[in-house]
Amino acid sequence: MGVRGLQGFVGSSCPHVCTAVNFKELAERHRSEHPGCTPTVVVDAMCCLRYWYTPDSWICGGQWREYFSSLREFVKTFTTAGIKLIFFFDGMVEQNKRDEWVKRRLKNNREIARIFHYVKSHKEQPGRNMFFIPSGLAIFTRFALKTLGQETLCSLQEADYEVASYGLQNHCLGILGEDTDYLIYNTCPYFSISELCLESLDTIMLCREKLCQSLGLSLCDLPLLACLLGNDIIPEGMFESFRYKCLSSYTSVRENFDKKGNIILAVADHISKVLHLHQGEKKLEEMLPLGPNRALFYKGVASYILPGQKSPWFFQKPKGVVTLNKQVVSMCTDPDSNQKLLIGTDSEFNLEAPMCTDPDSKQEVLICTDPESTQEASICTHPEIKQDPMDTEPEIKQQVTMVSDPEILKVARAHHVQAESYLVYNVLSSGEVECGNSLEDALDRTLPGQAQVYRPVRQRVYSLLLGGSQGDASTCPTVKEWFVYSGNPLRHPDLVRPLQMNIPGGTPSLKLLWLSTEPGIQVRRLDALLACFDLSSLKEELQALESPFQALCCLLIYLFVQVDALCLEDLHAFIAQALCLQEKSTAQLMDLQLDHVDPRAVQLGSLLVRGLTTLVLVNSACGFPWTAADFMPWNLFDGKLFHQKYLQSEKGHAVAVLVEQNRSRLTTFHTLKSIVCKACVKENRPVVSRRHWRAHHSGRWGRQGSSSHRTSSGHSRSGQGQHWRDQGPGSRQHEPDQWRRY
Structure with missing residues (x-):
């Protein structure tokens, strides 16, 4: 999950990025700085399932009463400290991350085969080092948290984008999870679930500002770095030769760092000393070997841009506005390359959806979008599309779903977002x-x-x-x-x-x-x-x-x-x-x-x-x-x-x-x-x-x-x-x- 090699790099090469903190103290400070505002932590629930599943037995199908008790204790501890929790679950797999999803499922198959081999050989459960979460754990965790009175939401796209957006827009105390993408998003502080001591509420905060200092970068450079290193959108091999080229010309290789650590330093050095020199003068594709992957690369960088944010790596000026159902889609264009970056704001859920168009191939790339307005299905076209008559840009693709009734879609979407249903909205929308x-x-x-x-x-x-x-x-x-x-x-x-x-x-x-x-x-x-x-x-x-x-x-x-x-x-x-x-x-x-x-x-x-x-x-x-x-x-x-x-x-x-x-x-x-x-x-x-x-x-x-x-x-x-x-x-x-x- 997240950016390739970044977790290990931070742990071994930049330990100062990790700061010990206490949630009780942070909450108290938050209350004094924001009177009348409840300290809120946004929880990436999918990152926390392994932490929450504390029962010793896991192989027999799940110890559900024990698990429910551990969840109740988790919620109670934060509630007692006066901290509100908002839980986000993945609601669907984005098409650009399907390959990564498949790769992980096939890897899990191999792990499961080893588990059964162990059981047949030893007639006992393997150790925690072979732990595999019980079937249905994510689905039933949603219902358990709702039973415990917690606000539980299911995403309409990759959950980490919605988590980061929610944390930024609602001035939350922080994000609790285990995904290095939260070091890349310019959002509220990021806390590690794996380092959390529930009894004391001590944990580790991973500071993106300190990471930037170590790498000689600014916060707005981190999305660029993440894509050059490889993440769930950009395959690791796409820029492998580029990374080694950076490494070969990097003069500060440190012998005490591992190979991946030096590669991260070398790529960051290239961004700060080479790309920055021509920033604003040359287009990004002229400075990087993007080739046929440029549209995907733009998509990867833009996927980290949260509502209200801009990237200096895109040149933008307002061009037009398109209304799409309840979405307002504003369009920005580079005057030289006609490269487009569309930011769509969903008024109901307060999320935004960027889009990039590759200037040469004219390939449209949708970024972190609400699938109700952008899913590519093949059956029915949603009728509620309006275009500003003054807009001279190419017409935006209409929403395509499996059913045409907007009322049914709206109900299904609401049940999905409130984590009350399972797969229904996915079937109807895509x-x-x-x-x-x-x-x-x-x-x-x-x-x-x-x-x-x-x-x-x-x-x-x-x-x-x-x-x-x-x-x-x-x-x-x-x-x-x-x-x-x-x-x-x-x-x-x-x-x-x-x-x-x-x-x-x-x-x-x-x-x-x-x-x-x-x-x-x-x-x-x-x-x-x-x-x-x-x-x-x-x-x-x-x-x-x-x-x-x-x-x-x-x-x-x-x-x-x-x-x-x-x-x-x-x-x-x-x-x-x-x-x-x-x-x-x-x-x-x-x-x-x-x-x-x-x-x-x-x-x-x-x-x-x-x-x-x-x-x-x-x-x-x-x-x-x-x-x-x-x-x-x-x-x-x-x-x-x-x-x-x-x-x-x-x-x-x-x-x-x-x-x-x-x-x-x-x-x-x-x-x-x-x-x-x-x-x-x-x-x-x-x-x-x-x-x-x-x-x-x-x-x-x-x-x-x-x-x-x-x-x-x-x-x-x-x-x-x-x-x-x-x-x-x-x-x-x-x-x-x-x-x-x-």
């Missing part, structure tokens, strides 16, 4: 979604990955969101999915076709689901939710259950119909852990000890938690028929507890033992098991014991003559005798209309 790595064993060919298991659910959601008033999947556009699963090289997105919905009474419109207050609308919303899982016929049975068991049963029925490789012992473990969890304290869960760690149980835990994140998507798409608490993991799932029940069930322990000899739990257990098993039988998918399979199928796990990955109608996904992994998700041989690879 038709592109992503999901990162899960703890899945690529070598276990019996269990499908979560991306494939829940894809039919997502396909029905896409139909609901994009099918118009009739929910007609045949006319829906495909959705680009960047989902990580075994065998997917992530070179291209999967183009996923929506699936037709079968909702009693027909498919309601989004306006009805999202905006209606008429009596009975909650019934329609629940019908839509169940239809996404193809469980409409089980509405009465599920409604008879108390929450959170409705959500649990919904997921278990879907999973056991969909995946043949799940057995009765698995079902027992899932149900028993959810029942026992209800009456266990956080301390009891922390004290649980496991005999050993089973790799299959690791993947099953991850699979269920990803099902809960899928419920977040479905619930928000259907107008929130269930309250979020009904499917939050701290109310339904504990990784260690599930693992314990799984191991007991595998050993053949009686159900009474699994529910810890509690008569009330035993009654509920049989009720839940009966509902799941009957539903599976209706789909010609009886749930039987693992021992039954071993006795009849020579150790092969999965049903004879059938894929272990099923459709919700009970038929094999990949055809008779074919294993589910034998054909990729883009296979058209057996299901030509389901999906295809891009």
Whole structure:
């Protein structure tokens, strides 16, 4: 994350950039300097997930009660000190950072493979040095913080830009995170989350002014330096030869510095002694070997320019104004090169969006923009575009989204920004979604990955969101999915076709689901939710259950119909852990000890938690028929507890033992098991014991003559005798209309 090599350089070569500070003292000083203003810290939440996840156990699917407690303690400590926290989460991956996103996901795959190798070899969880955050941690952290009464926001672009903008515009005490980009932005002070001692509120402040002094640069030079070194926008190799040229002519190479440290010093020296000489006389592309990369380079530099700021590396004069929905886009032009820098101010969210046009190639480059006004999709053009008739510049591209209804987009956008939904706005605005790595064993060919298991659910959601008033999947556009699963090289997105919905009474419109207050609308919303899982016929049975068991049963029925490789012992473990969890304290869960760690149980835990994140998507798409608490993991799932029940069930322990000899739990257990098993039988998918399979199928796990990955109608996904992994998700041989690879 951030600028290549800068973190190590600051730590080893410029330690004076790091200053020990105390948040309590800083807050007190802030109050005295700004009477009546609450000291506010903007938190880059994605940088903080590893810091927040303090439970010892992480491999079993997440210790969610413990995690919720650690978050509550974090919030309480700052609140007690009189400091307000604003949490920002990444809401989408920008196109120019997709390559970097893919690179990290593939790296994570290798790390996960090493984790499973360790578990198989040692039958225990690896050390913290191999720590991998539990699936769904970022998504559920949003809901946990909102439950704790915190202001939690989801970004409409790369979160670090919105964090830096918010901190600058609201005169915040500082930014708390772990990303060297915050050393580049000219914004409020930047504090390290990794160095934070929560008990005392001591941490390290990284001072960009001191960094500039060390490098002989000014603050406005830092974006230029960041791009020449390489960051998430500019590939590291783009200016590699230029950096070594700087190094070869750098006369102050210090032997006690490492190679990267000397390169940073050499590039900074080139900026201060060479580029500064001709600044204002020559265009930037004449002083740097930009070549065909000039547009991308301008984009990279401009991405650090916050609202109200200018860069001396761009020559600007006001040229025209374009009104785009609620955005006012002001245009600046270099009189010599006609290089354009457009700054778009979103009045509703107080963010700005710069754009650069490469003067030679005429290539337009959008910078850190609100995707509602700039996403490149291919379906509907938003009509609310006005252009100043006095403006003589080329017409700005119209907003292109997957749906044309501005009211629906506005509602989806608001839910997205307030961190109340998951992926819905991404589908509606750009038709592109992503999901990162899960703890899945690529070598276990019996269990499908979560991306494939829940894809039919997502396909029905896409139909609901994009099918118009009739929910007609045949006319829906495909959705680009960047989902990580075994065998997917992530070179291209999967183009996923929506699936037709079968909702009693027909498919309601989004306006009805999202905006209606008429009596009975909650019934329609629940019908839509169940239809996404193809469980409409089980509405009465599920409604008879108390929450959170409705959500649990919904997921278990879907999973056991969909995946043949799940057995009765698995079902027992899932149900028993959810029942026992209800009456266990956080301390009891922390004290649980496991005999050993089973790799299959690791993947099953991850699979269920990803099902809960899928419920977040479905619930928000259907107008929130269930309250979020009904499917939050701290109310339904504990990784260690599930693992314990799984191991007991595998050993053949009686159900009474699994529910810890509690008569009330035993009654509920049989009720839940009966509902799941009957539903599976209706789909010609009886749930039987693992021992039954071993006795009849020579150790092969999965049903004879059938894929272990099923459709919700009970038929094999990949055809008779074919294993589910034998054909990729883009296979058209057996299901030509389901999906295809891009």
